[in-house]
Amino acid sequence: MHASLPREQPPVQAGPVVSVIIPAMNERRTIGRAVREARRIHPFVEVIVVDNGSSDGTARTAQAAGARVLTYPEPLGHDVGRRVGAEAASGRILLFLDGDMAVPSYELIPFIRAVMAGTDVALNEYSGPVKAKEVHPVVEAKHVLNTMLERPDLQGTSMTAVPHAISRRALEILGFEVLEKPPLAHAKAVVSGLAVRAVHAVEVNRLNRLRRKSGEEDPLAAVVINDHLEAIQWLTRELGPRAGHTDLHRDRHLSEVSL
Structure with missing residues (x-):
């Protein structure tokens, strides 16, 4: 049995220490276990499930497992549930998960511990299947963005992937709206000087059930x-066309030809 975090006595009538946010759309088969595991990570935790246009009883299953459920009859759009859940959260640590996988509680506790120790953005230290014969373009995009941010140490880790946790301080600096675009939130977190670290590896590819058959196009890849392109555009707008990088030792003016 895995040890939980040490008990922390908050002030009387204080809210939760940790808010777990789980967007879900038609995840009845996994949402119950996901909620139950999330509820075990801290003695003072709230679990918020954002029911994103489900039609299979996801909301009922999540509520029965102990979650607070925010129900929307129509799909909100990709990652909008993160913003909606964050707006409703009251914890000083926000942990983001997905409803299609039940991550064991002992795999989630390291993210909470990292934020308690001073990390503002605690990322999943899993860079994806980089040794595959054909690397997925989303994996490549994450590596490119971190290189442009001068954080090659982060490799392919990103706020795009779950699990990840952020401090209330990070939320106040980044704002709610940017959570709808995780790569943009990631870029802004690094540029803002927040403490962004990859803290623990959870192989989500192994936990996540397959949504498509082999060979079919990933419908979310383009989104x-x-x-990521929007994040890069913001970066070049903020730091210049080379995103703050030098032009090395090129003397471009020597190649100019006077007409």
Whole structure:
């Protein structure tokens, strides 16, 4: 049996220490276990499930497992549930999960511990299947963004992936709206000087059930890649066309030809 975090006595009538946010759409088969595992990570925790246009009883299952459920009859759009859940959260640590996988509580506790120890953005230290014969373009996009941010140490880790946790301080600096575009939130967190670290590896590819058959196109890949392009656009707008990088030793003026 894995040890939980040490008990912490908050002030009388204080809210939860940790808010777990789980967007879900038609995840009845996994949402109950996901909620139960999340509820074990801290003595003072709230679990918020954002029911994103489900039609299979996801909301009922999540509520029965002990979650507070925010129900929306129509799909909100990719990652909008993160913002909605964060707006409703009252914890000083926010942990983001997905409803299609039940991550064991002992795999989630390291993210909470990291934020308690001073990390503002605690990332999943899993860079994806980088040794595959054909690397997924989303994996490549994460590596490119971290290179441009001068954080090659982060490799392919990102706020795009779950689990990840952020401090209330990070939320106040970044704002709610940017959570809808995780790569942009990631870029802004690094540029803002927040403590961004990859803290623990959870192989989500192994936990996540397959949504498509082999060979079929990933319907979300284009959305995620476009989000990375938006993050890069913001970066070049803020730091210049080379995103703050030098032009090395090139003397471009010597190659100019006077007409």
